[in-house]
Amino acid sequence: MARRYLSGEARPGVSFSPALAAEIRAELPRVADDVVRAIIEGVPSYADAFSGPMGETIRTAVQVALGGFVSLASGRRGVDLSTPTATAVEGAYQLGRGEARSGRTTDAILAAYRIGARLSWRELSTVAVRHGIDGTALVEFAELVFAFIDELSAASVAGHADELADTGRVRQQRLERLADHLLAGAPSETLTEAAERADWPTPTTLTAVLVPRAQVRPVLGGLPAETIAVDRPELDDLALLLVPDVHERRRGVVQQATRGRGCTLGPPKPWRSCRVSYDRALRALALGLTGDTDDHLVPLLLAADPELVDDLRARVLAPLADLRPATVEKLVETLRAWLLHHGRREEVAAALFVHPQTVRYRMGQLRDRFGDRLEDPDTVLALTLALARS
Structure with a gap:
C-alpha cells in the first residue's frame, strides 16, 4: 500500500471554471501521447518498454493522474494533496515497484517524471491562459502542478525501494534455505531446485568461511557477489559464508579478504559437498585455529580421532x-x-x-x-x- 509522502498541509489552490476543466479534460489524451513520446526520446531505457503494451498502460496512467489533478483544481481552494490523490499515489507507488522488477533505476523514473511534469505544465498552462486565467492564479496553478508531480514521483521512488527490499528479503530467505539443504546433505535434486528458486548460479566449488559478525560486511566486500551469508545457531558470535569458486589460484581472493579478521577458512569442495568444508572449519575453530585450514592439516588430522x-x-x-x-x-x-x-x-x-x-x-x-x-x-x-x- 502506498504511503503519504507530503505533510498534508494546505497547498495554494486555483479554482478551474467548468469550461476550463472541460477543455483540459479534452486535451488529456493528446497530452498523454505527447508525454509518452517525450519520455521515449528523453529516457533511452524506456524506448523499448513504452513502444509495446506498457506504453498504452502509461498513457492511461498519465490521463488518470492528470484527470485527478483537474478534479482537485476544480474543487475548493487550499486543497490538501495528500488525501484526495490517494488513488493516483497508489498507482505511482505500484509503478515504482514494477520498475524495480524490470531492473530500471530510480534515475529513469525521476527523469520520466521531470519530462512529464514539464510537458504537462506547458500544455495545461497554455489552455489555462487561453481561458484568461490571471497571473496570480497561474503561479498558484504551477505550484499545484509541481506539488502534485512531486508526490507522485516520491510514491514511485518509495515503491521502487520497497520492491527491492522485499525482493532482497525473499531471495535471502531462499538462499538461507539453500544453505540449510546444503549443510543437511539434502539430495541433489533438492539442492538444484533450491538453487533455481533462489536464482543462484551453481558454482563448481564452495568454500566455508567462519567470520566474526562484526567483520561480515568488510569481508563480503572482497568476495564474489554470489557468496551466501547465513547465521547458524551453533556459531554464537560468528557467521557462515559459503563462497563460490575460490579454488586453486583464486583461493587468494578469500585469503586476502579475510586476512587479519579472525576468520577460519575451510577447503574448497564441490558445491553439493560443502558440508565437508564447513565441518573442517568447525574442527579448526574447536582447536583454536584460525586462518586457512590448509595450513593446519596435520593437527586437524591428528585431532580427528x-x-x-x-x-x-x-x-x-x-x-x-x-x-x-x-x-x-x-x-x-x-x-x-x-x-x-x-x-x-x-x-x-x-x-x-x-x-x-x-x-x-x-x-x-x-x-x-x-x-x-x-x-x-x-x-x-x-x-x-x-x-x-x-
Missing part, C-alpha cells in the same frame, strides 16, 4: 613404560626431535638446546629399549604420527 592417537602413542612407546615419568619425558622429547631432523645429531641438539653428547647418550638409551625397530619404516611412521602432538 584423539583416542586413536592416544592408543597409538601408548603402543609405540611401550618400551619406555617402566621408566620414571621424568626420564620418559626427556627420551620422548629427544626421539621426536631425532625423527623430525632425520637423525642429524647437531640439529637435534640445537632444537633441544642440549649438547650433542647428551643427544648421543639419550639415543643410546632409546636404542637399548627399541633395538632395531628404530630402523624399521613402519615403526618410524608410527612414532612420527604418535609424537606429532608433543
Whole structure:
C-alpha cells in the first residue's frame, strides 16, 4: 500500500471554471501521447518498454493522474494533496515497484517524471491562459502542478525501494534455505531446485568461511557477489559464508579478504559437498585455529580421532613404560626431535638446546629399549604420527 509522502498541509489552490476543466479534460489524451513520446526520446531505457503494451498502460496512467489533478483544481481552494490523490499515489507507488522488477533505476523514473511534469505544465498552462486565467492564479496553478508531480514521483521512488527490499528479503530467505539443504546433505535434486528458486548460479566449488559478525560486511566486500551469508545457531558470535569458486589460484581472493579478521577458512569442495568444508572449519575453530585450514592439516588430522592417537602413542612407546615419568619425558622429547631432523645429531641438539653428547647418550638409551625397530619404516611412521602432538 502506498504511503503519504507530503505533510498534508494546505497547498495554494486555483479554482478551474467548468469550461476550463472541460477543455483540459479534452486535451488529456493528446497530452498523454505527447508525454509518452517525450519520455521515449528523453529516457533511452524506456524506448523499448513504452513502444509495446506498457506504453498504452502509461498513457492511461498519465490521463488518470492528470484527470485527478483537474478534479482537485476544480474543487475548493487550499486543497490538501495528500488525501484526495490517494488513488493516483497508489498507482505511482505500484509503478515504482514494477520498475524495480524490470531492473530500471530510480534515475529513469525521476527523469520520466521531470519530462512529464514539464510537458504537462506547458500544455495545461497554455489552455489555462487561453481561458484568461490571471497571473496570480497561474503561479498558484504551477505550484499545484509541481506539488502534485512531486508526490507522485516520491510514491514511485518509495515503491521502487520497497520492491527491492522485499525482493532482497525473499531471495535471502531462499538462499538461507539453500544453505540449510546444503549443510543437511539434502539430495541433489533438492539442492538444484533450491538453487533455481533462489536464482543462484551453481558454482563448481564452495568454500566455508567462519567470520566474526562484526567483520561480515568488510569481508563480503572482497568476495564474489554470489557468496551466501547465513547465521547458524551453533556459531554464537560468528557467521557462515559459503563462497563460490575460490579454488586453486583464486583461493587468494578469500585469503586476502579475510586476512587479519579472525576468520577460519575451510577447503574448497564441490558445491553439493560443502558440508565437508564447513565441518573442517568447525574442527579448526574447536582447536583454536584460525586462518586457512590448509595450513593446519596435520593437527586437524591428528585431532580427528584423539583416542586413536592416544592408543597409538601408548603402543609405540611401550618400551619406555617402566621408566620414571621424568626420564620418559626427556627420551620422548629427544626421539621426536631425532625423527623430525632425520637423525642429524647437531640439529637435534640445537632444537633441544642440549649438547650433542647428551643427544648421543639419550639415543643410546632409546636404542637399548627399541633395538632395531628404530630402523624399521613402519615403526618410524608410527612414532612420527604418535609424537606429532608433543
